[in-house]
Amino acid sequence: xxxxLAAAHLQPVAFSPAPLSSSTSSSRSSSVVRGAxxxxxxxxxxxxxxxxxxxxxxxxxxxxDEVIQWESGKNINTIAAAQGISIRxxxxxxYPSEGTGDDKAVPRHILEQIVWDKxxxxxxxxxxxxxxxxxxxxxxxxxxRDFIGALTTAYVRNSVPALIAEIKKASPSRGVLRxxxxxxxxxxxxxxxxxxxxxxxxxERHFQGSYEHLETVRNSGVKLPILCKEFIIDSWQIYYARxxxxxxxxxxxxxxxxxxxxxxxxxxxxxxxxxxxxVHDERELDRVLKIDGVKLIGINNRNLETxxxxxxxxxxxxxxxxxxxxxxxxxxxxxxxxFTAEDVAYVHRAGVSSILVGESLMKAEDPGRAIAGLxxxxxxx
Ligand SMILES: O=P(O)(O)OC[C@@H](O)[C@@H](O)c1c[nH]c2ccccc12
Numbered sequence: 324x325x326x327x328l329a330a331a332h333l334q335p336v337a338f339s340p341a342p343l344s345s346s347t348s349s350s351r352s353s354s355v356v357r358g359a360x361x362x363x364x365x366x367x368x369x370x371x372x373x374x375x376x377x378x379x380x381x382x383x384x385x386x387x388d389e390v391i392q393w394e395s396g397k398n399i400n401t402i403a404a405a406q407g408i409s410i411r412x413x414x415x416x417x418y419p420s421e422g423t424g425d426d427k428a429v430p431r432h433i434l435e436q437i438v439w440d441k442x443x444x445x446x447x448x449x450x451x452x453x454x455x456x457x458x459x460x461x462x463x464x465x466x467x468r469d470f471i472g473a474l475t476t477a478y479v480r481n482s483v484p485a486l487i488a489e490i491k492k493a494s495p496s497r498g499v500l501r502x503x504x505x506x507x508x509x510x511x512x513x514x515x516x517x518x519x520x521x522x523x524x525x526x527e528r529h530f531q532g533s534y535e536h537l538e539t540v541r542n543s544g545v546k547l548p549i550l551c552k553e554f555i556i557d558s559w560q561i562y563y564a565r566x567x568x569x570x571x572x573x574x575x576x577x578x579x580x581x582x583x584x585x586x587x588x589x590x591x592x593x594x595x596x597x598x599x600x601x602v603h604d605e606r607e608l609d610r611v612l613k614i615d616g617v618k619l620i621g622i623n624n625r626n627l628e629t630x631x632x633x634x635x636x637x638x639x640x641x642x643x644x645x646x647x648x649x650x651x652x653x654x655x656x657x658x659x660x661x662f663t664a665e666d667v668a669y670v671h672r673a674g675v676s677s678i679l680v681g682e683s684l685m686k687a688e689d690p691g692r693a694i695a696g697l698x699x700x701x702x703x704x
Contacts (some may be wrong), residue, residue, distance in 0.1 A: 345372070366580065368677060382688070403580045407606045409628065410435050410578050412442070412556075436625040437529055438578055456560050458565035461594065465541060468548035470520055470571040470597040471618055471654060474677045477519035483698050484671050486518050487550060487656065488518035488690075489681030490540070492531040496630040498530070500685040506536040507543045512691025513684075514545050517702025520571070522550040523677060534567045541568030550599060554578065558590050569697045571597035571619075576607035577627060581614070588616045603636070608644055618653060621679060626657040632660035638673035645674050664699035 400411045411428070430436035450458075477485035490506050490513075493499045510521055523540060524532030532552070541549055547654035551569035553560060556578065574587050584600065591598040596607050601621040602608045611617055622640050625632045637657045641648075648655060657670035658679040667678060680697060695701045 346504065356542065366540060377543070399580070404622065406580055406610060408577060408580060410438050410440070415593045433529075433630070434566070434577065434626040437495075437526070437554055438556060440528055441526075441556055445557050447558060448563070449557075449559055452563075454562070457559060457562045457566055460563045464566050465568050466544075467565075467595040468570040470548040470550065473519045473548050474619075474654060474656075477517070477704075478703075479701075481517070481698075481702050483700075483702070484657065484667060484675055485519035485677040486517070486694065486697070486702070487520045487522050487677060487679040488513040488684055488694065489522040489524070489552065489679060490532075490536065491522075491524045491552070491681045491685055493529075494682070495529045496625075497682060500682055507545070508538050509685075509690050510540045510543065510545045510547070512689070513694070514547050516691040516694040517704040518694065520548045520550060521545070522552045522681070524552045526553060534563070537564070537569060538567045548597075550597075558587055561587060561590050561594070561596070565594050565596060569596065571599055574598050574600045575623070575627070576600060576602045576611055581610055584611065585614050588614060592616050601658065602640070605640060605643060608640055612647055612651070612653075619656065620653055621656040622675070623656045623658045624661075634660055634666055634669055637670045637675060641674040649674075650694060661697070665699055 327690075339391050346512065379629060403410065403412070409431070411431075430439055445605055457581055474485040474487070490509050492501055492504045506523065514523055521540065523537045524530040525534045525537055526532050530552075534551075536553060537549060548570040549568065550571040550573065551564035551567075553564065555561060555572060555574055562571055572583060574591075576584065579587065588598045588600065598617065599619045599621050600611050600614075600617050601623050602611055603623045603626055608620070609638050611620060622637045624634050624636045634657075641655070655675045656677040657673070657675040659681075661667055661670065661678055661680050661684040670678060684690040684693050687696075
């Protein structure tokens with residue numbers, strides 16, 4: 324404890340990533356110290372000891388957004404807004420001595436609602452399984468499968484965009500998509516019909532998904548790499564997804580400020596996973612193109628705040644930034660609102676080499692057979 328308190332005075336602490344392999348006592352100490360570094364200078368000094376005690380007691384690691392708050396003295400929502408992010412974080416109290424200040428706030432749209440619900444969910448999950456335990460479980464997970472490799476091979480094999488086929492029971496925009504829902508049967512059908520990868524929704528509250536779906540599909544004998552489709556707001560979730568067998572994870576630029584994105588991409592890469600970084604507009608795409616280590620970008624045709632879907636979005640962004648993307652060797656996934664072979668050909672012409680499809684497959688009587696309909700031919704696998 325002495326050394327922790329001493330270390331807490333060696334401020335400012337530059338941002339450094341959290342421990343990536345295991346939670347040793349020294350790595351734990353450093354995260355605790357970073358956790359202590361919050362608020363204005365005065366607040367920081369007054370709370371340093373409290374914060375360390377609190378962090379030790381709760382075994383909690385703080386995320387980069389909190390470090391930026393401390394470093395800049397600005398609230399995370401102010402920082403995020405300056406980057407064009409409209410999602411406000413709920414700012415729950417960290418220390419017993421803090422108040423929330425925005426108890427009466429109401430979410431402005433569905434994405435903000437989802438993120439706020441997610442903050443509650445994640446803090447409950449973390450309380451049950453602290454970071455060091457989840458990191459340890461992730462070390463015993465089944466080996467990571469090569470998500471990007473699977474996309475590239477499928478693209479070369481079929482000369483049409485590689486398919487990431489989604490398993491999604493419901494969505495906030497469309498309600499329940501499929502009553503007869505057996506994730507393993509659907510995954511097997513996707514595999515038999517030439518999908519390159521599988522995406523599985525794990526959010527329970529808004530999509531009726533679960534990590535159990537992911538885990539059972541991963542242990543079912545299906546060989547395709549799996550994307551964990553989540554609303555990631557905390558690196559804890561990445562380790563958790565890995566511990567359940569995920570090979571790739573979604574990071575949404577509309578939700579995560581730059582430093583969180585950078586940090587989380589790095590966590591994914593260090594775990595051998597693929598980060599699919601999702602953008603919806605030019606500003607988000609430009610932010611993401613500045614981040615080192617991004618290998619896969621998803622262009623979402625759906626605006627997550629309004630649900631409006633327009634495939635023109637993929638074309639427009641590829642026209643504007645396609646050269647830059649190709650130069651960096653980044654692969655692009657066209658996401659959402661793809662129902663017909665014409666839709667797929669359209670985004671293919673726009674320059675994408677992979678697509679992510681959920682609704683049109685989930686609504687089909689036979690989701691496996693529906694794949695051929697999407698491409699106008701059977702896929703080889
Ligand atoms: O069902 P669709 O329109 O084919 O879309 C699939 C996928 O793109 C969509 O589920 C999605 C894209 N980005 C997301 C972020 C969170 C939840 C879901 C999504």
